[in-house]
Each structure stands twice: as structure tokens, then as C-alpha cells.
Amino acid sequence: MLTTAEKARGLADLPPVQSDSLLQLIALCNADERPEKIDVGVGVWRDGAGNTPILKTIKQAEQRLVDSQASKSYLGGAGDKRFAELLRPILLGQHAGDDRITGLQTPGGCGALRLGFELLAAANPNARVLFGAPTWPNHPPIIRSVGLQAVEYPYYERGQGAIRFEDMIAALEDANAGDIALLHGCCHNPTGADLSEDQWREVVRVVSERGLVPFIDIAYQGFGRGLDEDAFGVRLMLDACDEVVLAQSCDKNFSVYRDRVGSLWVKTGSVETTATAMAHVSQIAREMWSMPPDHGAAAVHIVLEDPQLREEWLGELSTMRDRINAVRQRIASADPRLAFIGKQFGMFSMLPLSKEQVLKLRQDHAIYMADSGRFNVVGLSDAQIDRFTAAVVEALDA
Numbered sequence: 001m002l003t004t005a006e007k008a009r010g011l012a013d014l015p016p017v018q019s020d021s022l023l024q025l026i027a028l029c030n031a032d033e034r035p036e037k038i039d040v041g042v043g044v045w046r047d048g049a050g051n052t053p054i055l056k057t058i059k060q061a062e063q064r065l066v067d068s069q070a071s072k073s074y075l076g077g078a079g080d081k082r083f084a085e086l087l088r089p090i091l092l093g094q095h096a097g098d099d100r101i102t103g104l105q106t107p108g109g110c111g112a113l114r115l116g117f118e119l120l121a122a123a124n125p126n127a128r129v130l131f132g133a134p135t136w137p138n139h140p141p142i143i144r145s146v147g148l149q150a151v152e153y154p155y156y157e158r159g160q161g162a163i164r165f166e167d168m169i170a171a172l173e174d175a176n177a178g179d180i181a182l183l184h185g186c187c188h189n190p191t192g193a194d195l196s197e198d199q200w201r202e203v204v205r206v207v208s209e210r211g212l213v214p215f216i217d218i219a220y221q222g223f224g225r226g227l228d229e230d231a232f233g234v235r236l237m238l239d240a241c242d243e244v245v246l247a248q249s250c251d252k253n254f255s256v257y258r259d260r261v262g263s264l265w266v267k268t269g270s271v272e273t274t275a276t277a278m279a280h281v282s283q284i285a286r287e288m289w290s291m292p293p294d295h296g297a298a299a300v301h302i303v304l305e306d307p308q309l310r311e312e313w314l315g316e317l318s319t320m321r322d323r324i325n326a327v328r329q330r331i332a333s334a335d336p337r338l339a340f341i342g343k344q345f346g347m348f349s350m351l352p353l354s355k356e357q358v359l360k361l362r363q364d365h366a367i368y369m370a371d372s373g374r375f376n377v378v379g380l381s382d383a384q385i386d387r388f389t390a391a392v393v394e395a396l397d398a
């Protein structure tokens with residue numbers, strides 16, 4: 001047997017990996033034994049008691065699945081087609097009848113992003129992908145993983161709690177035709193700062209005039225203002241552009257995070273071109289995961305198909321959204337310097353704290369947030385909110 005040193009190259013030659021900072025944070029928090037610790041790092045919705053329960057509607061759907069599912073034989077590369085049909089009007093609204101738009105099930109929003117970028121890279125390997133800074137830390141590596149160049153545009157000024165809108169528009173104006181503009185549909189992660197309707201109009205104008213390809217990541221539909229309101233930008237973009245790519249996730253709004261439920265949507269200028277694009281999508285998906293996992297999408301399918309369960313889910317979604325907005329208002333009212341949090345949407349906001357201040361909160365108060373100052377507002381149980389805001393205000397005063 002040859003030793004590793006004698007082989008040309010082997011597993012022993014792999015360099016160390018710079019592990020995802022959010023995953024590192026979860027590990028640090030888990031290892032902290034202080035009972036009063038506060039975890040506002042991980043991005044899952046929590047109720048007032050600090051739990052992430054399974055939705056009642058999903059539990060019922062899962063029970064029906066157990067009782068009635070007769071087979072687990074293969075479904076095919078597109079997964080559960082009815083799941084995508086049921087999602088269609090929720091995501092596309094007035095565009096649901098446009099047959100130049102097709103969607104298919106993916107393993108979560110992350111799978112949809114990867115698949116969408118693979119498709120765009122196959123179509124135009126020279127396209128650059130413009131992404132806002134800051135963005136979800138997984139965006140740039142996914143873009144680079146398909147061989148596309150990732151280029152930053154300014155999005156948010158943390159010190160002022162405001163979108164750098166003019167800078168963003170200038171950067172998009174400067175892009176080349178065929179470049180891809182990555183945008184967050186709603187509930188911007190990590191900042192919570194969403195584009196206003198007027199700002200969306202302006203972004204849509206620039207994207208369509210410059211001939212950019214919009215790729216909208218919508219992972220939190222219903223967590224901001226409401227299902228339709230949160231899809232405003234998606235639908236406006238569909239009004240104006242012939243080519244649009246959408247990565248959608250059900251993992252948060254159905255609270256099925258680990259079940260990996262999402263979808264990819266592609267619009268082109270004609271039914272024929274969309275069919276060709278989707279044939280590529282199917283081929284790429286086949287090479288990556290063959291078929292998406294069924295269970296979570298099957299449960300979502302049951303909820304959306306049954307009028308009563310669907311109605312109940314809308315109620316559960318409102319409950320999740322209302323808690324997000326209520327916690328935001330409570331934090332915002334604690335100090336004028338936190339007022340911006342009350343005007344933002346979704347689970348995340350960024351505190352204007354230095355890395356040292358974030359580490360001090362970790363050390364002195366067992367408060368775990370990302371080094372960037374990003375925190376999950378509903379990571380806080382009701383009982384933790386006052387202690388959290390007091391510690392943050394103390395850090396801001398220091």
C-alpha cells in the first residue's frame with residue numbers, strides 16, 4: 001500500500017476549511033453552560049417561550065401522510081409537481097397564469113439558489129453576479145461555486161440603519177447587460193431593511209433598462225407584512241422583465257427548516273425558451289441531487305390543498321409574523337438608538353456594534369449574536385427581551 005506521501009495527491013492534502021461563522025456561533029452557544037444564555041444567532045422563528053414548535057397544520061398533514069401514503073417509490077426529478085402548482089399563486093400572484101413561468105421543487109431555498117446559479121452560469125459563464133453588501137453569508141460562496149464572478153454593490157449603512165439606495169442604484173446602472181442582480185424579495189437577511197415600493201420601482205426600472213437578469217431570493221414570504229405584500233418586488237419585476245429567476249423557500253413560513261422545502265422559478269420570453277431552460281434545470285438537478293426530498297413538500301402540499309388547513313396555516317403564519325413585529329416594537333421603544341428596528345421586517349436586524357462589543361456581550365451577558373451585529377429578533381423569548389435590550393443599550397453607551 002502506498003502511503004499518502006507517496007500518492008500524487010490525496011485527502012490528506014486537503015487544506016483546513018474556514019467554517020461558516022454562523023455555524024461556529026451555534027457551536028459556541030451550545031457549549032456555554034450559563035443557564036441565562038441568549039441565542040439570537042441562529043435564524044429560526046421562536047415563540048414567546050423560546051421554542052420553535054412544529055406548526056399544528058404541518059403535524060396534521062404529517063399524520064395524514066403516515067395514515068394514507070401508500071408508497072415511497074420515486075417521484076421524479078421535479079419532485080412533487082402539485083406542490084409547485086399550489087405555491088404558484090402564492091408566489092406569483094397575478095402572474096400565476098403566465099405560462100412562460102415554470103417552477104420545480106428543490107431542497108430548500110439553498111438548493112434553489114444553487115440550481116438557479118448553475119442554470120445562469122450554463123447560459124452565460126461570463127455574467128457577473130452583483131450582490132448587495134451585506135448579504136446572507138452563504139450567497140457569495142454559492143455564486144462562486146458555479147464559477148461565476150461575485151461582485152458587491154453597496155446596500156446598507158449599519159451605523160445609520162438605512163439602505164444606501166443611491167449607491168446601490170449607481171452600481172446597478174454601472175453593470176453590464178447580461179449581468180445578474182441578486183436581490184432579496186423581503187425580510188432582508190441580515191439587515192431587515194427592505195426596499196420600499198418606490199425603491200422597488202426604481203430598481204426594476206434600472207434592471208430592465210440595463211438588461212440585467214434579476215435573481216430574487218425570497219426565503220421569508222409572509223414574515224414581513226403579509227404574503228402578497230412581501231411578494232411586491234417579485235411581481236413588479238415579473239411585470240417588467242422577460243427573464244427572471246426566483247429562489248423560494250417554505251422552510252421558514254411553514255417552519256419545516258430541516259425538511260428542506262423550496263422551489264426554483266424561471267421566466268423567459270417564450271414558452272419554448274422556458275421549456276429549454278427547465279430541461280437544463282432538470283438535467284443539472286439530476287446531477288446534483290437527482291430528486292428533492294419528499295416529506296416536507298408533501299406535508300406543505302396537503303396543507304395548501306385542504307381549504308381548512310390552508311386557512312389555519314394562514315393564521316399560524318400571522319401569529320409568527322405578529323410576534324416578529326411585536327418584539328421589534330418592544331426593542332425599538334427601549335432606546336431612540338434602536339428605533340430603526342421597529343421600521344424593519346423579518347427576523348433579522350444589525351446592531352451598530354463593533355466586533356469587540358459583540359464579543360463583550362457574549363462574555364459578560366452570554367448573549368450570542370453574529371460578529372457583524374446581526375441578531376434574530378425572535379431568537380428572544382418574552383422573558384429575555386428586557387435583559388437583552390438593557391445589555392445592548394449598555395454596550396451602545398460604553
Ligand SMILES: Cc1ncc(COP(=O)(O)O)c(C=O)c1O
Pocket residue numbers: 043107108109110111136184189217219249250251252257260261262
Ligand atoms: C436570504 C436567505 N436565502 C435562502 C436561505 C435558505 O433557506 P433554506 O433553509 O430553505 O435553504 C436563507 C436561510 O437562512 C436565507 O436567509
